[in-house]
Amino acid sequence: MKCEHCGNNLSLEDKVCPYCGKENTLAQKHNKDMAKFEKDYAVVKNEVLTNSRRLNGLTVRITVIAVLVALIAALILCIGGSFDIRSAREERMIRAHLNEHKANIESFMDSKNYLGLYYYFQANRLAYSESLEDYYMAYSASSCYNQMLEYFGYLLHEDSYVSDEEAMERIAGTMERFAEMKDPKSDFEKKKYYKNADVVAYINNITEHSETLIKGYFGLSDEEIKEFETLSKARKQVMLEEGWKNGKQ
Amino acid sequence: MxxxxxxxxxxxxxxxxxxxxxxxxxxxxxxxxxxxxxxxxxxxPRVGTLYGPEPAERLIIMLQRGRYNELMQERYSNEMLGSTVEKYPAYTVPYAAADYYEAAIDYNGYIKAGDTAGAAGFKKIMDRSRAALGEYEYVADDIDALVAQSK
Structure with missing residues (x-):
């Protein structure tokens, strides 16, 4: 640039002209303009950064919320299918100890430990296992026997919360179930659950044992026991009530 | 600004x-x-965790209160969950009482039905269980009276 007073060459850094000593007003104006531009730039830069931070923070939060909602929704859907998941896990555990379970079940059957078999199935969640389907009727018979003994116990304990009528009804129900198990009507049931001869023998044993107890405690004769199987549940209940009343007198 | x-x-x-x-x-x-x-x-999986074994003290209380029906059920449930007498000797008396109760029901039922041969096996269980009751032997007499009330 040139000095506006003497016309000599000057640079932007010269505040006064080295030749004539006058002020370099052009350089001063330039520097003032530069300072203003830098200040404006700083303000705009600050605004852009602040807005961008705000937007980033908002985006991150919204993303986190969306992910959390998606995870919660996925877990709720999985809870809906939890029964199947649990059943599959239980079945895997049963299969891992299948031989041990079979050996224990057969031991209970051989020793006629009717209640032991029932509670073994309960404790190990075996009742609905596909791998132990062959033993399902043995469990069912033991379950029936457990119920019969439980309600017989309510009859004996006079201060129980179960009435005699209800107890008799339940015992009659179990005897009806035993009769059905001894002589299944459905071919499907016969093919599916009665393949194992040991299970069939076990059902016969437990039924005979239950009939002996019914005969003893309710005063039924051999003929009445034979006839008992063919009676309706209501008739069975009436016979039991009469037998129990006569026995206690 | x-x-x-x-x-x-x-x-x-x-x-x-x-x-x-x-x-x-x-x-x-x-x-x-x-x-x-x-x-x-x-x-x-709920295997082994459905009921949880009852502590021996609770079974003794059942025994003292004459809740033999419940005692019998808990005895089996406990044992199948691993609480055997071998592992936990504290269960000896309540399990013996439960065994006596179950065997007494069977024994009396068979005797009343006229099957003395079948009843003999249950009598052995009753004798063994009575011996294990120790100071609680009165429980066996209580169970005999309970079961015999049905004539």
């Missing part, structure tokens, strides 16, 4: 908004943990 005021207003607004969003995130995180815990609980 105007920019400064607008900027401060915007900062205040976004501060409130961020706080609300943070609270929402905390609540959702809490819900996620609860949902995950429910999922784990519902899919956990």
């Amino acid at each position: 105007a920019n400064n005021k607008t900027g401060k207003r915007q900062d205040k607004k976004s501060g409130v908004r961020d706080t609300i969003l943070n609270v929402v995130i905390v609540i959702l995180t809490f819900i996620l943990f609860i949902t995950a815990a429910i999922f784990v609980g519902k899919t956990k």
Whole structure:
């Protein structure tokens, strides 16, 4: 640039002209303009950064919320299918100890430990296992026997919360179930659950044992026991009530 | 100046908004943990954990209160969950009482039905169980009276 007073060459850094000593007003104006531009730039830069931070923070939060909602929704859907998941896990555990379970079940059957078999199935969640389907009727018979003994116990304990009528009804129900198990009507049931001869023998044993107890405690004769199987549940209940009343007198 | 005021207003607004969003995130995180815990609980296999064994002290109380029916059921449930007499000798007396009760029902039933041969096996169990009752031998007499009430 040139000095506006003497016309000599000057640079932007010269505040006064080295030749004539006058002020370099052009350089001063330039520097003032530069300072203003830098200040404006700083303000705009600050605004852009602040807005961008705000937007980033908002985006991150919204993303986190969306992910959390998606995870919660996925877990709720999985809870809906939890029964199947649990059943599959239980079945895997049963299969891992299948031989041990079979050996224990057969031991209970051989020793006629009717209640032991029932509670073994309960404790190990075996009742609905596909791998132990062959033993399902043995469990069912033991379950029936457990119920019969439980309600017989309510009859004996006079201060129980179960009435005699209800107890008799339940015992009659179990005897009806035993009769059905001894002589299944459905071919499907016969093919599916009665393949194992040991299970069939076990059902016969437990039924005979239950009939002996019914005969003893309710005063039924051999003929009445034979006839008992063919009676309706209501008739069975009436016979039991009469037998129990006569026995206690 | 105007920019400064607008900027401060915007900062205040976004501060409130961020706080609300943070609270929402905390609540959702809490819900996620609860949902995950429910999922784990519902899919956990129940083998061996359905009932849980009863402690021996509780079975002794059942025995003292004459709740033999319940005692018999708990005895089997306990044993199948691993609480055997071999592992926990404290169960000797309550299990003996439960065995005596069960055998007494069978024995009396068979005797009343006229099957003395079948009854003999149950008598042996009763004798063995009575011997194991120790100071609680009176329980065997109580059970005999209970079972014999039905003539």
